[in-house]
Structure formats: structure tokens, C-alpha cells
Amino acid sequence: MASRIQQVAAHMTGVSAEQWQGVPLAPPDSIFQLTAAYKEDTFDKKINLGVGAYRDDNNKPWVLPVVKEATRILLNDETLDHEYLPITGLPEFTTAAAKLILGVTSPALAEGRVASVQTISGTGANHLGALFLSRFYQWSGDKKVWLSNPTWANHHAILKNVGIEPVEYPYYDPKTIGLDFEGFVGALKNAPERSVFLLHACAHNPTGVDPTPEQWGTIAEVMLAKKHYAFLDCAYQGFASGDLDKDAWAVRFFVEKGVALLICQSFAKNAGLYGERVGALHIVSPTKEASARVKSQLSVLQRSEISNPPSHGARIVSLILNNPTLFEAWKQDIQTMAGRIIDMRKELFRLLTEEFHTPGNWDHIVNQIGMFSFTGIKPSQSKALIEEAHVYLTGNGRISMAGLNTKNVRYFAESLDKVVRSA
Ligand code: PLA
Numbered sequence: 001m002a003s004r005i006q007q008v009a010a011h012m013t014g015v016s017a018e019q020w021q022g023v024p025l026a027p028p029d030s031i032f033q034l035t036a037a038y039k040e041d042t043f044d045k046k047i048n049l050g051v052g053a054y055r056d057d058n059n060k061p062w063v064l065p066v067v068k069e070a071t072r073i074l075l076n077d078e079t080l081d082h083e084y085l086p087i088t089g090l091p092e093f094t095t096a097a098a099k100l101i102l103g104v105t106s107p108a109l110a111e112g113r114v115a116s117v118q119t120i121s122g123t124g125a126n127h128l129g130a131l132f133l134s135r136f137y138q139w140s141g142d143k144k145v146w147l148s149n150p151t152w153a154n155h156h157a158i159l160k161n162v163g164i165e166p167v168e169y170p171y172y173d174p175k176t177i178g179l180d181f182e183g184f185v186g187a188l189k190n191a192p193e194r195s196v197f198l199l200h201a202c203a204h205n206p207t208g209v210d211p212t213p214e215q216w217g218t219i220a221e222v223m224l225a226k227k228h229y230a231f232l233d234c235a236y237q238g239f240a241s242g243d244l245d246k247d248a249w250a251v252r253f254f255v256e257k258g259v260a261l262l263i264c265q266s267f268a269k270n271a272g273l274y275g276e277r278v279g280a281l282h283i284v285s286p287t288k289e290a291s292a293r294v295k296s297q298l299s300v301l302q303r304s305e306i307s308n309p310p311s312h313g314a315r316i317v318s319l320i321l322n323n324p325t326l327f328e329a330w331k332q333d334i335q336t337m338a339g340r341i342i343d344m345r346k347e348l349f350r351l352l353t354e355e356f357h358t359p360g361n362w363d364h365i366v367n368q369i370g371m372f373s374f375t376g377i378k379p380s381q382s383k384a385l386i387e388e389a390h391v392y393l394t395g396n397g398r399i400s401m402a403g404l405n406t407k408n409v410r411y412f413a414e415s416l417d418k419v420v421r422s423a
Pocket of ligand 1: 031120121200205267268
């Protein structure tokens, strides 16, 4: 009765019948809320170490010189139009992107066993890969994908969105601030046959801890023995070592060993094209014929989701990958970025150990690789850094090394020293 009266009242006041009472208020995104809070902060020494976006030594976003050059070429190209791209993307882009990750001489490519589709950056590649597995993988039981503990938080959400349950395997050992290799291999051995494991191809986010080549060897062996599937996320090719080929080593090694796999590729970080959303999904199949079937289904899935991927960023990357002069220039730009990050690691390490004599062992600052460093500090200490020092970082103690520069690294080291001593 009461609800009838409410309905009538709502009708009379012109309020829509649907009140969305069942929609809970969601918390803001844990990473992007830091950027928003940082922007609002008026403190002059504030530092943003939240999102993994490269900044130059003046704390400015860096448009890669090679991207400027490619954009200039595009703007002067009278033949370009604004038509739809094919559903699976710009072919010159996907072909070159596959070579970049798999290697120019990859037998899988030569044998036509790779289905490549242009995606909405790395996130879109993860989504399309997960959606494809959700529909077509021959699951032995429930749909589950194993994620490293910890991992990029969005992996959990992306899998749940397509009806896959994320489960965790041990990866990081807080005691050593390094890899829990035994725990990791134990999980690979104990998981049911044909399990799907999501692995970070290089520069693990958030820990900056990667397996050594020898450890990758063991991981591949166990995966082959147990017929596991590798879901490889490669969002930082070039950022780990500064060398595109070196950072693709684990992917190429897995393909060579015959581990069944897919690769999610992003050009957000290594080309500085965050907003253009350029990425690709590559699924390696055992035969050319299977690959054609896989690609046909990826095309059907893509059609209903985004119809056609965006053209601008893919054209920029395609130019860079297919033009030898631009490609060499890009490699230089990547070295500039990776090199500056490595320098910041060294300087932070020096300040903590030689100047501030901060309690604890800080070797991991220089041993971890890529965009991020997992400092090993407690959530309460991360909170204190934000609230007292205006240094923004994720609650798990991850810092984006790219947010440090020669002007703010000392203030950061000093602030870190303070929170470490106070708790
Ligand atoms: N995979 C991993 C492991 C990532 O860290 C990120 C981005 C992506 C995929 C997706 O990137 P893309 O869609 O832009 O290509 N991680 C960032 C940003 C840099 C984010 O959270 O989206 C991070 O700060 O963790």
C-alpha cells in the first residue's frame, strides 16, 4: 500500500519511476583519484607518484620527438581520410605490432599462426582477450584466471566483467621485497591442468620484480607439462631495460617453447600515446587454419563492442614501426625515458642510503625495473606521505619512478625517511 502511495506521489511530482535504489555508490578509481587529488593540491612541493605516466625532468608530460615527427607527416598527407578502419584494425599497424613483440624472424608469424587485432590500448587488449577466452576456451571446470598477488588492480575487474573469476598465485614476498619464486612455481604445479595464468611480460606492475631468464625457463617448463595457458600482458615493452627486444625476450621464449598463449600489447607508455588508446591483441595458435578461425571470432566480438578501432594513434605508431628512420628515432626516445627512470632509481637509492641513512635495506629501489617501484612501506606510511608530505602514491606503497626528477627526488627521499622513522 505504502509503495502504491509512493508511486502515485512520484508520478505526481514528475519523478521517474526508477530511483536506482539498488545502485550502490562506487568508490573512485584507486589510481586516477590520486591524479585528481594531486591536481587540486596547492602545496608547491607536491609530487604525483600515482599513475604510471612518464614525465620529463621538469615534471611535464613528454611528447616523444618521433611522435611529433610522425604527426607532422600525417598532417601533411593529403591521401588520408576519416573513413572507418577495418573491424580488426589498420593492417599495417597490426602486422608491424606483431613483429615488434614476437620478433621479425618469428616462425609463428612466418607460419601465419598469429591472429592480431587492434584494440583500445592495453586495457582493450586485456578485455578482448578475456572475452575471447570466456567464450571459446575449453575450460575444464569453472572459468578462472590466475593473477599474480599483487597485480594491476584492473585485471580483477576486467576478468569479472566477462564472467571469469580471478584467483591469485603467490608472486611477491614482502620479506625479501622480491619474487616468491617457490610459491609461484608451487601454484603452477598445483593448479588443475589447462589453467590460465596471467603473467606480466616485463616490468611487473606494481612490484617492478620480474623473473630471471632461468626462472622464466622453469615457469615455461611447468606450464608446458601442465598444459597451462599464458595470458601475457605486455604494457611496458622498452621500459624495463630501454631495449625493445630485450623486454620482449620472455614472450618470444614462450612462443619458441610452444606454450599456448595470447599477448596484450599497449603503446601508451612506450610511445607516450596514453590518450590515443593504441594497442593490440595477438593470439598465437598451433596452426594457420586455427588462427583464421580465431581471428574470425575476434572480429565478431570486436564488431559488437567498438565496431572499429580508432585510426589516429594507430597511424602514428604504424608510421614509426614501418619507417626505419623513425623506428631508430623511437628507440632513442625510449632510451631517454628508460634511462631517466634508471637515473632516478640510483639517485633515490643514494639519498636514502648515503645521505639520510634511512633505516632498512633499499637495494630493491635499484634492483626493481620499469616504471614502478614497490617501496615496501606500510599502508599507514603511504597515507602519511599523502597527508603530511603531499606525495601521492597508491596505498600499497607503489611509486611511479617517472614522477621523480632531479628537482623533487631529494624532497621525496626526505619525506620517505621521515615516515619510515616515525612508524
Ligand atoms: N596492463 C598493465 C599491467 C598496466 O599497468 C596498464 C596501465 C595497462 C595494462 C593498461 O594500459 P593502457 O590501457 O593505457 O594501455 N597501468 C597504469 C594506468 C599506467 C592505469 O591504471 O590504467 C597504472 O598506473 O597502473
